[in-house]
Amino acid sequence: MTSEKTRQRLVDRLRAKGIKDPRVLDAIAATPRHLFVGEALSSRAYEDSALPIGRGQTISQPYVVALMTEAALAGGRPGKVLEIGTGSGYQAAILAALADQVFSTERIGELVRSARQRFHSLGLHNIYTRHCDGLTGWPSQAPFDAIVVTAGGVVPASLLDQLAEDGVMVAPEQSGSSQRLIRTTRTRAGFEREDLGAVIFVPLLEGVE
Numbered sequence: 001m002t003s004e005k006t007r008q009r010l011v012d013r014l015r016a017k018g019i020k021d022p023r024v025l026d027a028i029a030a031t032p033r034h035l036f037v038g039e040a041l042s043s044r045a046y047e048d049s050a051l052p053i054g055r056g057q058t059i060s061q062p063y064v065v066a067l068m069t070e071a072a073l074a075g076g077r078p079g080k081v082l083e084i085g086t087g088s089g090y091q092a093a094i095l096a097a098l099a100d101q102v103f104s105t106e107r108i109g110e111l112v113r114s115a116r117q118r119f120h121s122l123g124l125h126n127i128y129t130r131h132c133d134g135l136t137g138w139p140s141q142a143p144f145d146a147i148v149v150t151a152g153g154v155v156p157a158s159l160l161d162q163l164a165e166d167g168v169m170v171a172p173e174q175s176g177s178s179q180r181l182i183r184t185t186r187t188r189a190g191f192e193r194e195d196l197g198a199v200i201f202v203p204l205l206e207g208v209e
């Protein structure tokens with residue numbers, strides 16, 4: 001149930017849903033998602049669905065992880081990526097295969113600790129984690145080539161200051177009762193926004209737990 005073949009079926013499904021970037025599809029094929037969920041759910045790890053990871057949070061749906069990663073990589077291989085919402089660590093692991101360094105922030109201490117253990121046992125040494133309110137970003141490591149926000153809400157405009165020129169931020173933004181995935185690109189002239197479609201994420205919250 002966690003075999004190579006099962007994983008390949010997920011990749012085929014993502015391709016059928018419109019994910020084209022071979023770097024993203026290869027990273028998904030190579031990353032053992034079953035190790036990012038509890039044992040009771042590992043048989044469902046290669047379904048294209050979000051799954052609970054405890055503390056009311058979820059590991060994102062693989063299609064959404066692929067879509068966000070593809071959107072974040074549009075400008076080429078990023079040097080530094082900032083993630084808001086480490087959660088299980090799965091999205092960070094995918095980014096770590098495609099960027100030089102990933103700086104991932106999470107507000108729930110228990111989730112940061114289990115994600116760190118996973119990164120360690122998988123030998124993912126280019127992921128740096130921090131237990132903090134990610135809405136403040138990671139100023140000492142800025143600027144970032146990409147910022148990926150994996151919880152939905154209102155992203156403070158100050159986070160955009162931590163983007164490098166030509167850098168992109170991909171974030172689910174609340175608009176009324178629904179969420180839209182928005183890519184914001186920092187250009188010399190200012191910021192350009194693109195709507196990548198409807199998504200569903202757990203809420204972006206302030207403060208730490």
Ligand code: SAH
Pocket residue numbers: 057058059060084085086087088089090091092105106107108111132133134135150151202203204205206207
């Ligand atoms: N990227 C994760 C998705 C986890 S769900 C994965 O691949 O598993 C989103 C996560 O964002 C939750 O763990 C939640 O605790 C976290 N979160 C919400 N608001 C946050 C904030 N302000 N700063 C940091 N993390 C936040």
